[in-house]
Structure formats: C-alpha cells, structure tokens
Amino acid sequence: MILENQNIITQIFKNVDLDTIAVNLINQGMERIEVKKGEILIDVNQVVIDQYYVHSGCLRSYFTDTVGKEHTLMFAINDWWISDYTAYFTKAPAIVTIECLQDAVIYKLPKEKLDNLYENIPSLESFFRKKMEGAFASFQKRILGNISLSARERYHSFITTYPTIEKTVKNYHIASYLGITTESLSRIRKEIAKG
Template identity: 45%
Template sequence: MEEELLIIKNISRHISLTNQEKSYFLSLLKQKKIAKKELILQHQQVCKEINFVQSGILRAFHMDASGKESTIMFAISDWWITDMYCFINQKPAMLNIEALEESCILQLQKDDLDQLYLNVPKFERFFRIMMQNAYIREQLRTIENLSLSAEERYYNFLRKYPEAVKQIKQKQIASYLGITPEFLSLIKSNKQKNRFS
C-alpha cells in the first residue's frame, strides 16, 4: 500500500529494517480516517497514541480557561503528532488534536511502542532522533518568537507550510504566530501592497 510505503520511507531515513521488521511494525499500526474538525485527542483524555499523518492536516492546540486557543503545531502528510509529554507518561492530555480537513492517520499505541522497543531495539534510535528533532524545532520556534517580528514569523510559516497554508484558517495561523487575526490581516495586506508597488 502507498500509505504504508510513506511511513516506511519516513522511518528509513534513520534506520534500516528487514522485511520481517517492517511487517511486524506495520502490524502494530491502526489506520484511522478522520472527518474535518474531528478531534483525535481531547484535553484531559489519556493520550494513548502517537499518530503518523498519511494525508490531510492536523492541528494541536491548547485552550485556556477563557476558551482562547493557542496553536502549538500543525502536522501535514509525512509528519508525526501527539501530546508528547502526556503520551510518554500516560497522563491526561494538555492538548487537543483536530483534523483541519479530511485526513488519514496511522496510530501506534504506547503499549505497542514499548513492545516494539523490546522486539526491534533499533526503533529506540528512530524515536530518539524524532524526539530530538522535535525538541530542536520547538527551541528554534521559541527563539524565533523572541527575536523575529510577527511579519518575519509569518514568512517563515509560509515557507514551512507552503501547501497547507491554503487549508488553514487565518485565526489558526494567527494563534500559532501569537498574534491577533486582525494583525495578521494587516501583514498580509502589506505583503500584497509591496508586491504591486
């Protein structure tokens, strides 16, 4: 299956698997189709899965007591997403994860991941690298938020998600950038003016 090939390609960037190891790994995954706006993880629900996006776009966000949403990350095809702290520690989720469009994911349960580490130890290397990369990405994003203007952060966002940006609502992009939708509109209109001036 093409979907299975995508996740195997993702893993093969860091580790080599035998056919038997590939088959075993794939047998642990559960495919799930998600409708637009459907939540695959809700705040306070125990986070039991890590998710690989085969197609579509997912968004992880935190909602405060007043109902204000802060987008933590977007995940497009060939990306992994979960509430990592709560997944690793099997705690109630701090985040919500929703589909921004009809999406298809492969889910790996925490118990199955632990078993995978025992049966195919090289997967520990893969997930270690993946978590290191996620940590680096978040550190760079924090530094960006501290050192770059909102306009520069928006242009970086466009470079990072060039295709997905058409599917993501302006208020969700604004919450990811830590600005208001109105300020984002101003940035976009300035961009348009600069293009034609």
C-alpha cells in the same frame, strides 16, 4: 492491504533498514485510521497512549487558556508525527486538543506496541530519538522566535515551515499559531504583497 501497509511502513520509516520480519512486526503494531474534518483526535484530560503519523490531510494541536482563547501549537501534515507528548510521556491527562482540519489518513502507534518494537527492532529507537530531537529543537526555536521576532518575521518563518498549509487552513488558526489577531495577519499579508 498487507502490500499497501508494507509500502506505507517503508515510506514512514524510510531511513531505517527494515527486513520483512521487521516490517510485519510494525504492521501488526500500527493501525490505519481515516479522520474527517472537524473530528477531535485527542481532547483535554484524555489519557494519551498513542502517537500518530500523518499520511495525508492536516491536523493541529492547540491549547485553550482559562478565558477560552485557543493557542495553536503545531500543524501536522504529510510525513509528520503528532500527539500530546506531555501526556504521552508522563501519563498525565492531555493538556492539548488535536483537531482534524482536513480529511486525513493517519497511522496510530500505541506506546506499549512501540516499546515492544524497540526491543525487537533497535533501529526504531534511534529513528524516534532523532525525530524527538528534531521536534525539541523546533519547539525551542519557535519559543525563541515568539520572544524575539516581530509578527512579520514569525509569519515568514511559518510559511517557510508550512509552505502548503496557508491556503488550506483558516486564517484564525494561522493567527493563533503566530500569537496575533486575524486583523494583524491580514495587515502583514497586505504589506508583503505590496513589496
């Protein structure tokens, strides 16, 4: 199991030069979890102290508005990180739900342990800063796309960002991510199929 974890850790942090001591420290800080389809990883109003690395499977984060409509914020697949980052960074209650869409193997990393790892392995702080910068840029691009792109263009962006997800998640999850109805999604797919 230790050897498997070491291989996973070097895979997760593939751009970080880690010696054996660093790998062992990370191994002590992360926990492997198997999540079943339909399980809720984070729920609204929950205290959030962890972020999660997705090794396999698919999760989604979504916000439920005051009339009960779900708005999918993101999907997380292999080699993605996910959490309710607003709650994680501000210590406020969770505002999104994270649901498992496919059986998943994930690695949990508590904030307290991550802060300790930053002190002992400074290169990890740079790794996570770059991840957060990329995520922030992606979210801003997505917001601007939702404001300025047509539904068809948003769909094209979705299948570019998540090329393997479309056949594994429900249509209403995709429609929710795009901010359209499932009927509009079907129409867009038919138009694209016709050429």
